[in-house]
Amino acid sequence: MFIEINDVNKQYKDKEDRPIDVLKGINLSIEKGQFVSILGPSGCGKSTILSIVAGLTKTTSGQILIDGKSITKPGKDRGMVFQQAALFPWLTVMENVTFPLKKEMKKKDAEETALKYLQMVQLGKYISHYPHELSGGMQQRVAIARALAMNPETLLMDEPFGALDEQTRSRLHGQLENIWTETKKTILFVTHSISESIKLSDRIIVMGTKPGIILQDITVNIPRPREEHKKEMLEIEDNIMKFLKKEIDKVVSEELQYANSH
Amino acid sequence: MQTAIKRIIFFAAIIAFWEIGSRLELWHPLIFPSLSSVFSALVEGFQDKTLIYDLIASFKRLAVGLAISLIIGTLIGILLGKSKTADETLGAVILALQSVPSIVWLPIAIMWFGLNEKAVIFVTILGGTFVMALNMRTGIKNVSPLYIKAAQTMGANGIDLFTRVIFPASIPYVVTGSRLAWAFAWRALMAGELLSTGPGLGYTLRYASDFGRMDIVIGVMIIIGAIGMIVDQFIFQRIEKSVIRKWGLES
Numbered sequence: 115m116f117i118e119i120n121d122v123n124k125q126y127k128d129k130e131d132r133p134i135d136v137l138k139g140i141n142l143s144i145e146k147g148q149f150v151s152i153l154g155p156s157g158c159g160k161s162t163i164l165s166i167v168a169g170l171t172k173t174t175s176g177q178i179l180i181d182g183k184s185i186t187k188p189g190k191d192r193g194m195v196f197q198q199a200a201l202f203p204w205l206t207v208m209e210n211v212t213f214p215l216k217k218e219m220k221k222k223d224a225e226e227t228a229l230k231y232l233q234m235v236q237l238g239k240y241i242s243h244y245p246h247e248l249s250g251g252m253q254q255r256v257a258i259a260r261a262l263a264m265n266p267e268t269l270l271m272d273e274p275f276g277a278l279d280e281q282t283r284s285r286l287h288g289q290l291e292n293i294w295t296e297t298k299k300t301i302l303f304v305t306h307s308i309s310e311s312i313k314l315s316d317r318i319i320v321m322g323t324k325p326g327i328i329l330q331d332i333t334v335n336i337p338r339p340r341e342e343h344k345k346e347m348l349e350i351e352d353n354i355m356k357f358l359k360k361e362i363d364k365v366v367s368e369e370l371q372y373a374n375s376h
Numbered sequence: 377m378q379t380a381i382k383r384i385i386f387f388a389a390i391i392a393f394w395e396i397g398s399r400l401e402l403w404h405p406l407i408f409p410s411l412s413s414v415f416s417a418l419v420e421g422f423q424d425k426t427l428i429y430d431l432i433a434s435f436k437r438l439a440v441g442l443a444i445s446l447i448i449g450t451l452i453g454i455l456l457g458k459s460k461t462a463d464e465t466l467g468a469v470i471l472a473l474q475s476v477p478s479i480v481w482l483p484i485a486i487m488w489f490g491l492n493e494k495a496v497i498f499v500t501i502l503g504g505t506f507v508m509a510l511n512m513r514t515g516i517k518n519v520s521p522l523y524i525k526a527a528q529t530m531g532a533n534g535i536d537l538f539t540r541v542i543f544p545a546s547i548p549y550v551v552t553g554s555r556l557a558w559a560f561a562w563r564a565l566m567a568g569e570l571l572s573t574g575p576g577l578g579y580t581l582r583y584a585s586d587f588g589r590m591d592i593v594i595g596v597m598i599i600i601g602a603i604g605m606i607v608d609q610f611i612f613q614r615i616e617k618s619v620i621r622k623w624g625l626e627s
Contacts, residue, residue: 188528200526214530
C-alpha cells in the first residue's frame with residue numbers, strides 16, 4: 115500500500131481540560147494513483163486527517179506511512195491545496211508557483227516547470243498577474259498548479275472547491291479529473307459534498323462524527339467521464355444520503371441538547 | 377470633486393477673514409501678523425536662503441533619526457512578535473515608553489550628549505522607534521496561519537519561512553508603522569530643535585519669536601504643517617492604500 119494510516123487517534127483538550135476525541139481508531143490504506151474522497155458532515159475530523167497526512171498536525175497515537183516511511187513533518191512529496199487558495203499576495207502568479215522550486219532549481223528551469231502546470235490549469239496567460247487581480251476560481255487553479263509544480267506523489271485537497279460557485283466548481287471538477295488522468299497522482303480529497311465525491315473519486319471514505327470514525331468504504335466503479343452515467347451516480351448518492359442522514363440527525367439532536375441545556 | 381470645492385471655499389474664507397481682519401486692524405499685528413506679511417517673510421527667507429538651510433538641516437536630522445528608528449523598531453518588533461517571553465517582559469516596557477512624549481527625553485539626551493545635534497537626533501529616534509516596534513509586532517502576530525501552513529507544505533521552515541513568508545506578509549503593518557514613526561519623529565524633531573541650536577526649522581521658529589518676528593513664526597509653522605501633510609498624504613497614504621489593496625486587506 116502507498117499510504118497507510120494505522121490506528122490514528124487524535125484528541126484535543128476543551129476549555130475545562132477534558133479530552134475530546136476528534137479521530138478514533140482511523141485505519142485506511144490507499145493505493146498509489148487512487149483518487150480517494152473523504153466525505154462527512156462538518157466536525158467529523160476529515161480535515162484533521164488530511165492535516166495529519168500533510169504533517170501539519172501531530173497524532174495523539176498511531177502513525178502514517180507513505181511508501182513505507184513514517185510521516186512526522188510536512189514535505190514536498192505531499193502537495194496541499196486548501197479551501198482558500200492561500201496564494202502569497204505579494205508575489206505574481208509565476209512567483210507563487212515557483213515558490214516551492216526556488217531552492218532546488220535554477221530560475222529558468224523553475225519558470226519552465228511552473229509554466230507547464232499553469233498551462234495545465236489554463237492560466238498560462240496570467241503569469242504576471244497578482245492574486246488580487248484573479249477570481250476565486252482562478253486563484254484556486256493557481257494553488258493547484260503550485261502544489262503540482264513540486265511534482266509530489268500525493269495531492270492533498272481540503273475542500274478545494276468549497277468556496278466557489280456551482281458553475282466554476284463543476285468546471286474545475288473536469289479540469290481536476292484531467293490533471294489526475296494525466297499526472298497519475300494519488301489524491302486525497304476532503305469534501306462534504308456527496309455528489310462531488312461520487313463525480314470524482316475511485317473510492318469514498320464516509321465518516322461519522324463525535325468521535326470521528328470511518329463508517330463506510332465505498333468503491334465507485336462508474337466509468338469516466340461520469341456525466342454519461344447519471345443514473346448510477348444517483349443510486350450511490352441515495353445510499354450515502356440515507357446513511358449520512360442518521361449521522362446528521364445525531365449532530366442536530368446533540369446541538370439541540372446543547373442549546374436546551376444552556 | 378464636491379470635497380475639493382468645499383475645501384476651496386473654506387480656505388478662501390479663512391484667508392479672506394485673516395487678511396481683511398489684519399487690514400482693518402481688528403487685532404494688533406504683533407499678536408497675529410497679516411497674511412501678506414507672512415508671505416513676504418517666507419519669500420525673504422527663501423531668497424536669502426536661511427529657510428533653505430533650515431529645511432536641509434532639519435531633513436538631515438530627520439533622515440538619520442527616522443532611518444535608525446525604523447531599523448531598531450523593526451528589530452524590536454520582530455523580537456516581540458516571535459518570542460512570547462520577550463513580548464511579556466520587554467513588550468510591556470515598550471508599551472509604557474510609547475506613551476512618554478519623546479521630548480521628555482531631551483533633558484537626559486542633553487546630559488548624555490550635550491545640547492547639540494546628537495541630542496536632537498536621539499529624541500527623534502525615540503519618537504519613531506516604539507510605534508514602529510509595536511506595529512511590526514502586530515504585523516508578525518497577525519500573519520495568517522494559512523500562509524504559514526501553505527509554506528510549510530512547500531518545504532519552507534526556519535529563517536527561510538520568516539524571510540519569504542512571515543515578513544512579507546506583515547508588510548502592510550510595516551508601512552503603517554513607518555507612517556506613524558515618520559509623524560512622531562517629525563513632531564519630536566521640531567520639539568527638539570525648538571530647544572537646541574540651529575540651523576533648523578524649529579530653531580528658527582524660536583529665534584524669530586525671541587525677536588518678535590511673528591510673521592516668520594507663522595510662516596515656519598505653515599511650512600512645518602505643510603511638510604507633515606504632504607509627506608503623509610502624498611507618500612505614506614498612497615503606499616499604504618496600494619499595499620492594502622495588493623495584500624487583499626480591503627474591507
